Amino acid sequence: xxxxxxxxxxxxxxxxxxxxxxxxDSVGGISVFMGQVRGQGDGLESLTLEHYPGMTEKVLIxxxxxxxxxxxxxxxTVIHRVGTMRxxxxxxxxxxxxxxxxxALQATAFLIDxxxxxxxxxxxxxxxDGRTTWVEAREADDDAAALWD
Amino acid sequence: xxxxxxxxxxxxxxxxxxxxxxxxDSVGGISVFMGQVRGQGDGLESLTLEHYPGMTEKVLIxxxxxxxxxxxxxxxTVIHRVGTMRxxxxxxxxxxxxxxxxxALQATAFLIDxxxxxxxxxxxxxxxDGRTTWVEAREADDDAAALWD
Amino acid sequence: xxxVTILYFASLREQLGRERETAAVAAEGESVTSLLSALRxxxxxxxxxxxxxxxxxxxxxxxxxxxxxxxxxxxxxxFFPPMTGG
Amino acid sequence: xxxVTILYFASLREQLGRERETAAVAAEGESVTSLLSALRxxxxxxxxxxxxxxxxxxxxxxxxxxxxxxxxxxxxxxFFPPMTGG
Numbered sequence: 001x002x003x004x005x006x007x008x009x010x011x012x013x014x015x016x017x018x019x020x021x022x023x024x025d026s027v028g029g030i031s032v033f034m035g036q037v038r039g040q041g042d043g044l045e046s047l048t049l050e051h052y053p054g055m056t057e058k059v060l061i062x063x064x065x066x067x068x069x070x071x072x073x074x075x076x077t078v079i080h081r082v083g084t085m086r087x088x089x090x091x092x093x094x095x096x097x098x099x100x101x102x103x104a105l106q107a108t109a110f111l112i113d114x115x116x117x118x119x120x121x122x123x124x125x126x127x128x129d130g131r132t133t134w135v136e137a138r139e140a141d142d143d144a145a146a147l148w149d
Numbered sequence: 150x151x152x153x154x155x156x157x158x159x160x161x162x163x164x165x166x167x168x169x170x171x172x173x174d175s176v177g178g179i180s181v182f183m184g185q186v187r188g189q190g191d192g193l194e195s196l197t198l199e200h201y202p203g204m205t206e207k208v209l210i211x212x213x214x215x216x217x218x219x220x221x222x223x224x225x226t227v228i229h230r231v232g233t234m235r236x237x238x239x240x241x242x243x244x245x246x247x248x249x250x251x252x253a254l255q256a257t258a259f260l261i262d263x264x265x266x267x268x269x270x271x272x273x274x275x276x277x278d279g280r281t282t283w284v285e286a287r288e289a290d291d292d293a294a295a296l297w298d
Numbered sequence: 299x300x301x302v303t304i305l306y307f308a309s310l311r312e313q314l315g316r317e318r319e320t321a322a323v324a325a326e327g328e329s330v331t332s333l334l335s336a337l338r339x340x341x342x343x344x345x346x347x348x349x350x351x352x353x354x355x356x357x358x359x360x361x362x363x364x365x366x367x368x369x370x371x372x373x374x375x376x377f378f379p380p381m382t383g384g
Numbered sequence: 385x386x387x388v389t390i391l392y393f394a395s396l397r398e399q400l401g402r403e404r405e406t407a408a409v410a411a412e413g414e415s416v417t418s419l420l421s422a423l424r425x426x427x428x429x430x431x432x433x434x435x436x437x438x439x440x441x442x443x444x445x446x447x448x449x450x451x452x453x454x455x456x457x458x459x460x461x462x463f464f465p466p467m468t469g470g
Contacts, residue, residue, distance in 0.1 A: 035179075268467060268470075270469025
């Protein structure tokens with residue numbers, strides 16, 4: 001069961017986990033990753049997430065389908081927020097349900113590594129002094145994504 | 150910030166995730182694993198979890214401290230239920246918070262792998278026909294735990 | 299006239315000051331590189347942007363593509379910097 | 385008399401029909417193996433249980449231990465099968 005959402009609103013963590021938990025009696029493990037705006041002690045105030053409507057959903061559904069097949073998932077949820085989020089606010093939720101723990105844990109790592117560099121999102125940082133800068137892609141993220149090739 | 154609970158009650162997934170999320174502005178990633186009673190199509194009705202009061206808490210706190218040091222965690226929560234749980238009910242919650250995603254994801258896998266074979270819990274299965282059997286330890290679980298040595 | 303829609307995202311959009319335009323394309327299709335050369339020859343701001351920006355990515359019809367791939371009339375072409383989601 | 389508390393868990397507790405007992409121990413301490421030999425000599429049910437059960441684990445004062453470790457008066461000793469939590 002694949003659930004992909006791109007939205008401006010925050011998500012309901014408990015509700016999303018409960019949804020994965022109740023997919024079927026065969027679910028034995030649920031793994032979740034949530035990314036949020038990290039304060040870096042440098043006056044970061046907020047992030048604005050831009051995306052490519054249409055392509056974003058296609059890429060995320062494709063990744064969820066790939067993860068489901070590769071890791072025998074019973075459920076796979078990807079929710080990515082767009083718009084402006086302040087320090088401490090959630091950005092992304094990845095949740096997977098499987099019969100045994102290893103599959104869910106690996107699938108969650110796969111999904112977050114791959115969507116970082118493969119889904120059309122771009123982060124613009126805004127600082128308390130009014131300055132804005134586009135976040136540079138990190139080579140380490142490309143490396144992490146490539147480990148799943 | 151380490152939080153270890155051994156309890157008969159179910160836990161509040163959303164509340165536990167929110168607690169990890171709000172530990173500090175430096176939290177960038179939160180990883181959670183939840184294990185629940187898996188129906189296996191063989192008439193399993195419930196699991197009863199027995200533990201060694203006192204030792205259980207010591208072992209779990211030790212694992213949480215080890216994970217916190219090894220993966221530079223900002224937060225680490227381990228909640229394990231004891232008593233009787235029916236198919237579909239949650240058994241264990243492991244949650245970690247860190248600055249970057251890799252540490253949280255790895256720490257969660259470490260904790261669940263290690264507590265399976267290192268914390269004094271024992272599962273007794275009860276089937277719909279009234280039969281009960283103690284779950285046998287799996288060699289695969291010992292192997293998974295040993296990978297972190 | 300045969301045309302394609304071109305979208306720009308993130309820093310490219312911001313620096314160009316536009317997010318969308320329409321461009322002429324050969325009726326039988328042509329490579330992204332060929333189309334882009336024509337566009338850059340007509341637009342010095344676009345030319346300067348592509349010159350100073352490394353690692354620009356291209357998508358055709360909402361799927362990642364390469365600059366050697368063929369763009370056909372009616373396609374949706376998009377240029378953007380490396381992605382930074384998650 | 386110098387004694388230790390002994391706890392049994394899970395299938396061991398169930399098969400023995402008790403979860404706790406007190407046993408005499410040498411005042412200067414002795415190995416788990418030594419103490420266990422004395423207990424098994426006195427209790428045929430305990431002896432049969434240890435004979436038929438592979439991989440029994442031991443903890444001393446709530447920490448995993450080995451059968452070569454020393455038990456001292458006042459210690460809490462526990463025997464149990466391999467753990468199956470999570």
